[in-house]
Amino acid sequence: MAKRVLMKGNEVIAEAAIRAGCRHYFGYPITPQTEVMHYMAREMVKHGGTFVQAESEVAAINMVYGAAATGERVLTSSSSPGISLKQEGISYIAGAELPAVVVNIMRGGPGLGGILPSQGDYFQATKGGGHGDYKNLVIAPASVQELYELTVKSFDLADKYRMVCMILGDGTIGQMMEPVAFKEKEETLEVAKPWATTGMHGREKHNTITSIYIDPDDLEAKNRELQDKYREIEEKEVMFESSNLDDAEIVIAAYGTCSRICKNVIRQAAELGIKVGMVRPITLWPFPSKEFSRVADMPSVKGFLDVELSSGQMIEDVRLAVNGKKPVYFHGRMGGNLPTQKEILDEIVKIHKGEM
Amino acid sequence: MAVVFQKTKGLTDKPFHYCPGCMHGIIHRLIAEVMEEMDIIDKTIGVASVGCTYNNYDYFSCDMVQAAHGRAPAVATGIKRCKPEEMVFTYQGDGDLASIGTAEIVHAAARGEKICTFFVNNAVYGMTSGQMAPTTLLGQVTTTSPLGRDAETRGYPINVSEMLATLTGAVYIERVALFDYKHIQEAKKAIAKAFRVQQKGLGFAMVEFLSTCPTNWGKEPIEALEWCKEKMVPQYPLGVFKGQDLEV
């Protein structure tokens, strides 16, 4: 294993992108993801890459669209209000089937909200966000090491499926300092991009990148193609981490920062004689529905506790997957507040006693 | 038999869908001819915008990217930064460039992006059936200024060329018209100059074309041309607004 270095989550995202071969970054400043931008501003020149501080998030995502059209690996990063502005571009990227990685280090909303951690953009990220029938791959790392590995992987996934892969973190993950071990050399996927608009240079036909299909049959056919791709991703790309499920009575559903808090709670519950397990989705879309369904069938499991930094968004997917087989309870905090271990433990005790 | 006229290789064989008397077709042909004459079809990436010309990616024979409404200069920035050796142009209407896309065009010009913008000012939103554009003249009747554009409630026309010419990053800005053979030849020269500015890496270049929309102006093609000459030119004078002394 390579030597470990202490780094901030946001900086690791930027470093991972460069290691994955991304040489183009377009962004607009916003807390709490600004370190991604600072790192890129500093490092991109050293790698002969592009750094553009765009005039807005709208412009930044459209620069991403243009860069992706040329077949280059490209990154933009922002936080909630900025990601709202990027939705137009993200929808066009989905329609034109371009590969791009978009980072959202979420903060509290709605509106200008606050600058502290939140998971309030789960719906926006996983259900589409912009207009039209489309999906983004959504990945939720829970540590700085994972931020590194999953950012590298995001570029592969984006290239493979020609779509946006979104890293969905929250302010805590972005701001956190943790040791990270980088590989000597990244093994990234080499995907041929014969569709890219690179200038023809002797190519027989001109390439065109577009998301408009005026004929309804053409547009429906395009949508069917997209849906087929999404079904394939649901089959092949689900990632999750299940822990402590043997004989578990209560199973926590949590991702990102919340899953870290819950890990400690599991230990404390064990001391009280309550067996608690956890399913941590790593891909939020595709969602690990099969795993939740399987766990819901386990006779030992009495119920689920979904913990989020929101009013309850992922819980809808958990409930769909559990499909009424077991009760799914909720604990959430908003506005940039984090749940304490005690709060969560109290919920677990209540569920265990049948007081919920 | 000797060939006396041939369609330029800069265009595909797909027939244009534009209305009779519309100047988009002429402007397309001029850009295409310049690309052919400069031998850059193979190394050009064009950006189509949103308006009547949304699908001109089917007409230009070079590589083409379709952009969201107003965002073509940002898309072109992304392309050019990745492919600095290629020639990159945007083709935008006045609704696209001067209304929804003002931020993108101003900042592309301010950054001195090495791209060419071909800006078609027909004083209305053509595609969506003749609404008022930022370039609509005072008094001009449109579907959203049915009593004529009044400054009190609808403000004043924007002179984009003059405005962008104030930016250091914009190195060549010219407004041209297509009234007759002479003007058309001048317009073609301006297109070629814009591409040469880009070839030399000097900065942002834009050619604004005064154009017609007979369909939404409710005029016959010839009448529309006259109206353009008589009404538009006083508001939008022809000429070079930046780079008068530029030798390229």
Ligand SMILES: Cc1ncc(C[n+]2csc(CCOP(=O)(O)OP(=O)(O)O)c2C)c(N)n1
């Ligand atoms: C975000 C968005 N808003 C509105 C539209 C609808 N729309 C399509 S074309 C157009 C106006 C285009 O006018 P202009 O740029 O002047 O081009 P012209 O058709 O006159 O050449 C509008 C408003 C759209 N496609 N996207």
Ligand code: SF4
């Ligand atoms: S509507 Fe106007 S701008 Fe559009 S093609 Fe017809 S004449 Fe040209």
Ligand SMILES: [Mg+2]
């Ligand atoms: Mg117009």
